[in-house]
Amino acid sequence: MRRRDCAAFESIGGVATYAPKESLFWEGDQADFHYRVVRGTVCLYKLLPDGRRQVSRFCHAGDFIGLSANAAYPYTADALNEVTVQRFRRADLEACMEESSTLRRAVFASIRDELNAAQNQLLLLGRKSASERVASFLVALTEQALRQGGESHVVVLPMTRVDIADYLGLTHETVCRIFSQFKAQGIVSFADPHEIEVCDDAALAVLADGDMDARLCA
Amino acid sequence: MRRRDCAAFESIGGVATYAPKESLFWEGDQADFHYRVVRGTVCLYKLLPDGRRQVSRFCHAGDFIGLSANAAYPYTADALNEVTVQRFRRADLEACMEESSTLRRAVFASIRDELNAAQNQLLLLGRKSASERVASFLVALTEQALRQGGESHVVVLPMTRVDIADYLGLTHETVCRIFSQFKAQGIVSFADPHEIEVCDDAALAVLADGDMDARLCA
DNA sequence: GGAAAAATTCGGATTTATACGTACGGGATA
DNA sequence: TATCCCGTACGTATAAATCCGAATTTTTCC
Incomplete structure (x- = not known):
C-alpha cells in the first residue's frame, strides 16, 4: 500500500495497544x-x-483483522505479545473505500x-501428515521472514507449542516431538524454543509436501 | 445481488457450458x-x-469462482454435472467494479x-471427528437447500463419495461407513446414495459440533 | 532478586480412530 | 457383452491421540 493511503488510514482510525x-x-x-496490526x-x-x-491465523504487521466478519466476529482474537493496532469503525472504513480506489x-x-x-x-489440515504440517509451517514462516526483509535463517515464534498445535490440528506433544526430530536430523537448530534456525530449507521444502522438484533444485 | 447488476454482468461476460x-x-x-455458476x-x-x-469448495448457482486468484489459479475446477457459468475477463470485471459500487x-x-x-x-478439518465432519456437511447442505427455497428435507448430492471424502479430509470408506451408521440410527434415510433425506436435523446439529444448546432447543 | 507458575521436553505405554487393502455387487457405459 | 466406476462391507495396520509422570527451563510476578 502506498504512503498516502496509510495516511488516510490514520485519519479515520485510532491506535490501540494490548498486553x-x-x-x-x-x-x-x-x-x-x-x-x-502495526506491531x-x-x-x-474458534472454539467448539x-x-x-x-x-x-497468526496476524503480523500489516495484516487486517475482521474483514470477513458479518454482524458478529466469527473468531476470537488474542494478543500473543505486546501488540499495537490501528482500529477503525467499519462504517468509516467502508466510506473511505468508496472514495479511494487504491484503498x-x-x-x-x-x-x-x-x-x-x-x-x-x-490442504494441510485435510491431507498432510504431522511432520509435513510442521515442515510447511516452518517454510511459511521463513518465507514470510524473507518478505519482511530478514536475512538470516532464524525465525521467531512468538506463540506457544500449544498455539502451534492448535494451528496445525495436532497435539502439543506431537509438535514437540517433531521439532526434536528435525533438530536431531540437523534440519533445524535452536537453543531457545522461540527462536529456530532453519539449517536446511531444501529438506524442509521436500518434507512440506513431498515435492521431488524441490530436491532436484537443491 | 439486485437485478440491474446481474444485467451488468451479462453485458461484460459470455455464457459457457461444461460436461x-x-x-x-x-x-x-x-x-x-x-x-x-448459473446451473x-x-x-x-488442490493436489499434492x-x-x-x-x-x-463445492460451488453452486450464484457462487463466484476465481476471486482469490492472483496470477495463476490456486486450484483446479471440475464440473461435477452439466454446468452453466457466466465467464468474464478479469480486467472487465475489475473495470466494472470501479464503476458500480453495488457490484x-x-x-x-x-x-x-x-x-x-x-x-x-x-475447524472441521483440524478438530472434528469423522462423524462430526459428515454431520456438519449434511447440516450445511440442508441449510443451503433451505436458503434456496427448498421445502423438503431431502438434499441432493451431485458429488461422489470420494469427492465428499476429499472435502472432509477422510477416505471414501469412512464416509460410506458413517452414512450407513446414520441410516441405521434413523438420523437419515436414503435408497439412492445421491438423494439423502434428513429425518432428525436436531440430532444432526448436535453431532455436528457437540453443541448441547441444539439439544435443549429441540 | 527470588519464588511461583507456566511452558517445554522427554519417555513411554496404551488406545483408538481412521487409513489401508481387499472384495463384491450393481449400474452405467462403450 | 465386457469394462469401469461407484458404493458398500470387512479385517488389519498404523499414525497420532491420549494419558501419565517428571525433569528442566523459561516466564511471570511479587
Whole structure:
C-alpha cells in the first residue's frame, strides 16, 4: 500500500495497544471495528463447545483483522505479545473505500491473500501428515521472514507449542516431538524454543509436501 | 445481488457450458477469467505431488469462482454435472467494479462468505471427528437447500463419495461407513446414495459440533 | 532478586480412530 | 457383452491421540 493511503488510514482510525494474552474481541461480539496490526502478533481462533480449539491465523504487521466478519466476529482474537493496532469503525472504513480506489484494491488484495492462505491450510489440515504440517509451517514462516526483509535463517515464534498445535490440528506433544526430530536430523537448530534456525530449507521444502522438484533444485 | 447488476454482468461476460468431469481450468493456469455458476455444481481442489487431494469448495448457482486468484489459479475446477457459468475477463470485471459500487459490494460479500466458509472448514478439518465432519456437511447442505427455497428435507448430492471424502479430509470408506451408521440410527434415510433425506436435523446439529444448546432447543 | 507458575521436553505405554487393502455387487457405459 | 466406476462391507495396520509422570527451563510476578 502506498504512503498516502496509510495516511488516510490514520485519519479515520485510532491506535490501540494490548498486553500479552489480552483479547481484542471474542467470537460472537458485534463486529463494529476492523483492525490492522502495526506491531506484535495476534492469534485468531474458534472454539467448539467442549473446548477443542482451531487457530485459523497468526496476524503480523500489516495484516487486517475482521474483514470477513458479518454482524458478529466469527473468531476470537488474542494478543500473543505486546501488540499495537490501528482500529477503525467499519462504517468509516467502508466510506473511505468508496472514495479511494487504491484503498479498495489494498483491502481486496488483503482479503484475497487471506483466502489463499486459508485454502492452503485446508490442504494441510485435510491431507498432510504431522511432520509435513510442521515442515510447511516452518517454510511459511521463513518465507514470510524473507518478505519482511530478514536475512538470516532464524525465525521467531512468538506463540506457544500449544498455539502451534492448535494451528496445525495436532497435539502439543506431537509438535514437540517433531521439532526434536528435525533438530536431531540437523534440519533445524535452536537453543531457545522461540527462536529456530532453519539449517536446511531444501529438506524442509521436500518434507512440506513431498515435492521431488524441490530436491532436484537443491 | 439486485437485478440491474446481474444485467451488468451479462453485458461484460459470455455464457459457457461444461460436461460432467470437464475442467473449467487447472491449478497453475494463468487466471484470465472469473466465473459465476448459473446451473450445476463445480468442484474446486488442490493436489499434492503424490496425488493426495483436498477439495476446498463445492460451488453452486450464484457462487463466484476465481476471486482469490492472483496470477495463476490456486486450484483446479471440475464440473461435477452439466454446468452453466457466466465467464468474464478479469480486467472487465475489475473495470466494472470501479464503476458500480453495488457490484463491488456484491463481489466483496461473496469473497467474504467464501472466507467464512473456509474458516469453518479449518475447524472441521483440524478438530472434528469423522462423524462430526459428515454431520456438519449434511447440516450445511440442508441449510443451503433451505436458503434456496427448498421445502423438503431431502438434499441432493451431485458429488461422489470420494469427492465428499476429499472435502472432509477422510477416505471414501469412512464416509460410506458413517452414512450407513446414520441410516441405521434413523438420523437419515436414503435408497439412492445421491438423494439423502434428513429425518432428525436436531440430532444432526448436535453431532455436528457437540453443541448441547441444539439439544435443549429441540 | 527470588519464588511461583507456566511452558517445554522427554519417555513411554496404551488406545483408538481412521487409513489401508481387499472384495463384491450393481449400474452405467462403450 | 465386457469394462469401469461407484458404493458398500470387512479385517488389519498404523499414525497420532491420549494419558501419565517428571525433569528442566523459561516466564511471570511479587
